Amino acid sequence: MASQLPPFPSNQPFVHLNSPTLNRLLSPDRLIPHLITFLPTFAPSIIYVPRLGYTLPSPSLSTTSTSTSTSSSSSPSPSPNSLSLKTCYSTNPSFPYFSVGMVTQFSSNPSFLPPLPGMHYVVSLFHSPTGVPLASLDGRSLAYLRVIAVSGLASFLLSLPTSQTLLFIGSGENAHLVTAHRIARPSINCIIVYNPNFSKAHDFARELSSREPDCSTVIFDYAKDLDQAIGMADIVCCAAYSRTTNVPIVKGKLLKPGAHLDLVGSFTYEMKQ
Template sequence: MASQPPPFPSNQSFVHLDSLSLNMLLSPDRLMPHLLAYLPTLGPSIYSVPGLFYKLPSPSSTTTTSSTAAESSTTTSPNSLSLKTCCSTNPSFPYLSVRMKTEFPSNSSFLPPLPGMHCVVSLFHSLTGVPLASLNGASLAYLRLSALSGLASDLLSLPSSTTLLIIGSCEYAHLVTAHRTARPSINRIIVYNPNFSKAQDFVCELCLREPESSTVIFDYAKDLDQVIGMADIVCCAAYRTTNVPIVKGKLLKAGAHLDLVGSLTYEMKECDDDVFSRGRAFVEEIAMNEAGKFVDFAGTLTELAGGKMQGRKTYDDVTLFKAVGSARFDLLVAQFAYESHIKLSNFALV
């Protein structure tokens, strides 16, 4: 006798959530408690499959009849496709996600220029394989990173933190919201970017978002080394293309918390080794091909959230959180966005 299929998370048809939809549905202050609640309970039942990376053939290789020539062209092409998959084995959380990202560096040469990176996250029912939703991968990534940074700050930074230093640009504006959610005591925000005009633009954007009653001071810096020792929380969101560290550990103030979210490989160094000799480091998730080579971490964010690891041991500890782009958190954020959309749609029909 044929068995009945397992129940679906909803009876809705397939949905697509673009950037605007995701930013309307989600925010760091909503995602942070969601992650904190789900990580300790669902962590053991969520499995990440080893990622796949493909070099894509250049256009010239598609017209080449020689397989050897085509393979040679493929290995030298800068274009690529990468896949990351995550699946839940918990019947009460029946989801599977796949992140598909393409990188085409030459897109910047078009008129008008196109982004070099594009990303889509697909969500499936993990007990049947039925597709449920597609989500804008870039927007989901920004929201995920911000929520993880805010959660790590809540678990590791000093409750008395007042000064936040952002190293990066306005692409990561959600990070400011996340850290301020974790530490409402923040009353000064400093922005540093090697491109000084971008730092100025980011500060202007932050000021425009701020209510008139706000007493928070926004500023930008030309010299990172001069301001880094002033910050209680340092958020490094600058994408690295060199192995020259941005953050010098000896310049961090006692008790500082360092948040590293800009780069995903050991070679793209965001900080020097002095940081690790001064305190305790935690990672989003152990990934040997990404941050696992970086340093010996004290533990993961999941262990911190579940109370299995102690974070800060002393007031003067320098703490560190390193994001690695784990597929596990793609799944949790995609699930939350999908279910939020379904609830909102059902409410609108009432």
């Protein structure tokens, strides 16, 4: 006897969610409150499979060699191209999905004319009971939105509810991190921007004052003395890393008691923040 088909989540066809669509659907003001309520319920049922990595041959290495020598002891140089697979799935029947993230790294792409990004990232979403593919998502945008949401979630859980001053260290491309902290802590009424390039810091502070919602009672400024600004801040968000060996950007001893430190972007020991 044939088994009854498990309930299917939707009759909609397979869809692709590109960057503009994801940013519209998963804006920080929606995503952060969702994670605050969603994670306590579903996080215990989410299983992450260890990442798999593969080296991909370079096209130049795939050409047939005309040499007949078989005694050479030299080995081909390792290919800079790689594929990584990241998989997770839910064991909760009310959340019947699993996903596979596929990341390619091709170091020669920026040298092409026109240049291509060195990294490409796609996430595929499936229905757990049937394995039916449901959607593909722009992985770069999804990863960026995740970083923003996790920063906001951490601020909600770890920063003081009375936090008023936010110090942001970085550039305008990470402006949504400021939004994330303001969503987590509506009490923030002073935002200070620091960048070694004071002109960029000044311009970014002005940009924030014009784009941030409900900012009529918020002071936007930029700092020239980073150490002094660190001592003033209730929340320090650093989305940059030091290019000087063993010299961090944020000196922990300068943080005021109870301050929350949010470090974003570093993934190696050398990338001091």
